Amino acid sequence: MPVVDESRYEEGLRHQLSAGQMAMVAVGGSIGTGLLLGSAAALEIAGPGVILSYALAAFINWTVAMALGELSSAHPAAGSFGLYGDLYLTPWAGFMARAGYWAAIAVSIGAELVAAATYMAYWFPSVPALIWVAAFSAVLLLVNLRSVGDYGRFEYWFAMIKLATIVAFIVIGASLLLSGRVIPQYAIHGGFLPKGVFAPLFAMGFALYTFGGVEMVAVTTGESRLAKDIPRAVRLTFRVLTCVYLGAIVVLVGVMPWDRAGVTESPFVTVFRLVKIPAAANIMTFVLLTAALSGANAALYVASRMLFSMARTGWAPAVVGRLNKSGAPTRALLASSYGIVVALVLEKWAPKDAFVSILGAVLVGMLLSWLVSLAAHVRFRQRLSADQVAALPMRSPLGGWGSALGFVLVIVAILETGWASHLTLISGGIFLVVLTLAYFLLKKTRQEGSSAR
Secondary structure, three states: OOOOOHHHHHOOOOOOEOHHHHHHHHHHHHOOHHHHOOHHHHHHHHHHHHHHHHHHHHHHHHHHHHHHHHHHHHOOOOOHHHHHHHHHOOHHHHHHHHHHHHHHHHHHHHHHHHHHHHHHOOOOOOOOHHHHHHHHHHHHHHHHHOOHHHHHHHHHHHHHHHHHHHHHHHHHHHHHHHHOOOOOOOOOOOOOOOOOOOHHHHOHHHHHHHOOOOOHHHHHHHHEOOOOHHHHHHHHHHHHHHHHHHHHHHHHHHHOOOOOOOOOOOHHHHHHHHOOOOOHHHHHHHHHHHHHHHHHHHHHHHHHHHHHHHHHOOOOOHHHHOOOOOOOOHHHHHHHOHHHHHHHHHHHOOOHHHHHHHHHHHHHHHHHHHHHHHHHHHHHHHHOOHHHHHOOOOOOOOHHHHHHHHHHHHHHHHHHHHHHOHHHHHHHHHHHHHHHHHHHHHHHHHHHHHHHO
16 A cells, blocks of 8 residues: 655644754754763763763764655655655554653653753752743743744744853863963873763664754754755754764863863863853853753743644544644643643652663654654665766765664664663653554554544
8 A cells, every 4th residue: 555645744843944944953952961960971981981981972972863865855744754664664663652752751841841940949049940841841832932033033032041051161161272372182091081982872862862952853854944954954953962062072082171161160161261251150051041041942842833733643532633723833832741740750759760761761752753763764775766966955975775774873872871870771661662552552543443434
């Protein structure tokens, strides 16, 4: 039976996002507290060798970006990797990519808002965190309920705050190293690989997670202003993320002794103090706040579009597939904010291990979208003739083999992360089993609904 292109079901979405806005949604969703605060954890695992972890993660990210670029140029849709799974793999793969990503990214919204409330305690220690979570949630929902053009402009400048800060960190840190004001720390305190040759591999899970967000650019293609903006947005997203992450980690490792990074304060604050920037701690707290809110804003956008796509194709209640007058999926937005409640409950009452388990499932949900996209791209390339490949709006220099290699590397990274953290592996496995059970249940309901019509 021929496969139907499901992008036609997304009628009603407004096509108002420019290439820069599409890229900044993905950048805003990617750059978060993982780099700004959690970089110390990766340093603790691998020492200066963490640079190799990020370099390998950047290569894997390249394979994903190129696959998404070709597929999204050929099939621009908010359903993105779910659609690619339907078209080139199986309905199960399409569902797993959509539902797994939606469930994962929705929980990350809550985690980011909880983090934002924590940062506000720096200035207002007596105000309950719940107040800040409620206030920030209301603001982000209002932003997302406006037209996608207004949303794109807001997120563009919101994400630009943290991007500009990290670029400033890279420039200042590089100048400190090159001028001799700071002694490079790359081979001090045990050498470049103080934890052993294989230590960079053990930090791969963290490095790969920080690159999570590149897939968001594929979701924005369902509302792109022009078809020619899609390849530009994909390339811009990859270049920005790679330059930011590799540049920041190289500078961080050079400026800070790896065994002291983050012990007393954020490495970013340390660098700003060295050049005597006043109120460095206040500035970085503000940047961390905007990073968390920008990440939540981007996650809410892509989660709502993913749920909207599922509704329009029969995998979610039809009611969440309705749009308001501005072209925003109101009910999908509200349903996708469930992660806020989940994060608050876990933060308040659940043991710490429970929260770690949820984050493990979030990582698996993100990587599912990568795996489906890479596998779908291999099949996509197999179906095209040489002339059809030449006519693609965007062509990957890696071809199908690059996506096959990326697929294998992601699997290896998942297994390595599971080996290092059995809790993550178990929670990710449970997550996949629940999604598969949901697929067969909804498939039966979907077929019965089609028969009734």
